[in-house]
Amino acid sequence: MKFDCSTLFIDVQKSALFKDSKTFADAIPNVSWQHAEESYLACKPKNKAELTRFIASQFSFTANRELDELQGIESVPDYIAALWARLKRPAMAQDEGSLLALPHSYIVPGGRFNEIYYWDSYFTALGLEDKGDIKQIEAMVDNFVDLITRFDCVPNGNRVYYTSRSQPPVLSLMVEMLLPYKNQDHDWLLKVTNAMKAEHDFWHRGEALLNANYTSHKRVVRVNEAVILNRFWDDNTTPRPESYKEDVQLAAQLSEPEKGHFYRNIRAACESGWDFSARWLDDGVNLSTINTTNRIPVDLNCLLYKLETMLNTCCSALGERNLSAEFEMRALQRKLAINELLWCKKSRFYFDYDLSREQLSPVFSLASCVPLFAGVSDAAEADYVAEHLAKDFLKEGGLVSCLSDTKEQWDSPNGWAPQQWFAVKGLLDYGHTALAEQIRLRWITMIEMDFKNRGCLLEKYNVVSPNQTAGGGEYQVQQGFGWTNGVTSRFYNLPK
Numbered sequence: 396m397k398f399d400c401s402t403l404f405i406d407v408q409k410s411a412l413f414k415d416s417k418t419f420a421d422a423i424p425n426v427s428w429q430h431a432e433e434s435y436l437a438c439k440p441k442n443k444a445e446l447t448r449f450i451a452s453q454f455s456f457t458a459n460r461e462l463d464e465l466q467g468i469e470s471v472p473d474y475i476a477a478l479w480a481r482l483k484r485p486a487m488a489q490d491e492g493s494l495l496a497l498p499h500s501y502i503v504p505g506g507r508f509n510e511i512y513y514w515d516s517y518f519t520a521l522g523l524e525d526k527g528d529i530k531q532i533e534a535m536v537d538n539f540v541d542l543i544t545r546f547d548c549v550p551n552g553n554r555v556y557y558t559s560r561s562q563p564p565v566l567s568l569m570v571e572m573l574l575p576y577k578n579q580d581h582d583w584l585l586k587v588t589n590a591m592k593a594e595h596d597f598w599h600r601g602e603a604l605l606n607a608n609y610t611s612h613k614r615v616v617r618v619n620e621a622v623i624l625n626r627f628w629d630d631n632t633t634p635r636p637e638s639y640k641e642d643v644q645l646a647a648q649l650s651e652p653e654k655g656h657f658y659r660n661i662r663a664a665c666e667s668g669w670d671f672s673a674r675w676l677d678d679g680v681n682l683s684t685i686n687t688t689n690r691i692p693v694d695l696n697c698l699l700y701k702l703e704t705m706l707n708t709c710c711s712a713l714g715e716r717n718l719s720a721e722f723e724m725r726a727l728q729r730k731l732a733i734n735e736l737l738w739c740k741k742s743r744f745y746f747d748y749d750l751s752r753e754q755l756s757p758v759f760s761l762a763s764c765v766p767l768f769a770g771v772s773d774a775a776e777a778d779y780v781a782e783h784l785a786k787d788f789l790k791e792g793g794l795v796s797c798l799s800d801t802k803e804q805w806d807s808p809n810g811w812a813p814q815q816w817f818a819v820k821g822l823l824d825y826g827h828t829a830l831a832e833q834i835r836l837r838w839i840t841m842i843e844m845d846f847k848n849r850g851c852l853l854e855k856y857n858v859v860s861p862n863q864t865a866g867g868g869e870y871q872v873q874q875g876f877g878w879t880n881g882v883t884s885r886f887y888n889l890p891k
């Protein structure tokens with residue numbers, strides 16, 4: 396039995412002893428969780444006070460480093476430079492509670508997020524490259540290689556409870572970033588190429604099983620005889636340990652089969668990184684209608700296109716001609732499929748595909764910038780996307796993540812650093828320099844204004860009304876913050 400299935404864990408989470416469910420999921424047992432479970436069943440605390448004392452006697456908790464102690468820093472670049480050391484964690488020789496050991500140092504986002512997060516790491520690496528800390532980026536990639544060896548994927552984060560899912564695949568983006576520094580290192584290239592192959596296998600596990608009557612298996616979907624694309628998934632159909640109380644409450648009115656479906660789709664949305672958004676909601680509004688596994692996401696498939704193109708490049712450099720040709724063909728087929736299936740000629744924009752309804756989702760989101768970032772779009776499509784961004788998405792503080800206003804944190808009025816980077820980089824690559832510069836300046840202006848008031852950077856912002864704090868989500872907005880620091884640093888360093 397796993398700790399998060401134990402009577403102790405379930406009772407503590409249901410009792411709401413901790414305001415944030417993640418607190419107990421991250422607790423470190425003084426002896427072992429099995430010992431704590433046995434002791435708990437033997438004494439069975441009678442009330443909340445007794446339970447509090449029992450937990451204090453059996454577990455310790457890692458205090459989050461105080462990020463607001465940075466005194467006398469007056470500029471955003473100086474804050475970013477000073478914070479990297481605060482967000483750095485040392486290598487670990489063995490697991491500690493739910494925290495998985497990593498052989499090299501790593502950067503955490505900050506706040507309640509005291510572990511790596513897979514897709515965060517790419518955006519963080521942008522700032523580390525600006526800082527000249529290539530060794531730390533190498534260390535992060537080596538950690539991912541280690542995790543792939545252990546779990547067949549890079550988990551959502553280095554926590555035991557995250558190992559049933561991954562996140563948007565960005566290893567290839569980090570390898571691409573490091574290639575100019577490592578292009579003469581054959582052993583390194585072989586190591587990371589093998590890791591990328593394993594990651595590709597993870598996203599395509601079960602592909603050989605698909606046929607006209609069995610069209611999806613885990614993360615791979617047979618759209619038709621010629622088209623294979625991917626979706627987000629999670630193998631588990633139970634409440635998330637880090638959000639146990641919240642999941643159980645949301646599923647309270649559902650039948651048992653419905654609960655399993657709900658839990659899997661909540662988890663799959665976490666694999667997407669967009670937890671949560673109208674993108675995944677069947678009615679476009681209510682979280683109870685979440686159906687993430689029923690979408691073919693445009694951003695995921697564009698990042699897998701990047702993975703396949705990088706595998707083509709690396710396999711070619713290693714002399715693996717047959718594999719290079721295979722990944723080149725896969726990338727071409729995926730590019731054609733994205734532009735055929737996920738591009739709406741009427742709206743002139745990219746959308747996720749709803750598998751059950753066999754039609755494009757109506758939700759306008761910044762996931763549609765990733766085809767530009769990945770080089771999937773043609774020039775005309777990029778022009779139309781740019782028009783939509785300028786007309787509909789561009790707000791006072793930058794780009795709003797989604798035009799839907801559901802009160803979920805990845806929808807309006809919020810904007811997030813990763814989306815700003817995908818958009819700006821994609822627009823620059825297609826020659827839309829004026830719009831890219833406008834987004835960059837609005838983001839930096841908002842960041843600097845907010846920094847004057849708070850003295851820190853945050854994980855997300857209200858880009859519609861920058862004087863208001865971003866809302867939504869299952870927790871208070873967090874400060875730090877890894878990917879905000881990285882993208883903002885890159886915006887400061889882009890050629891003017």
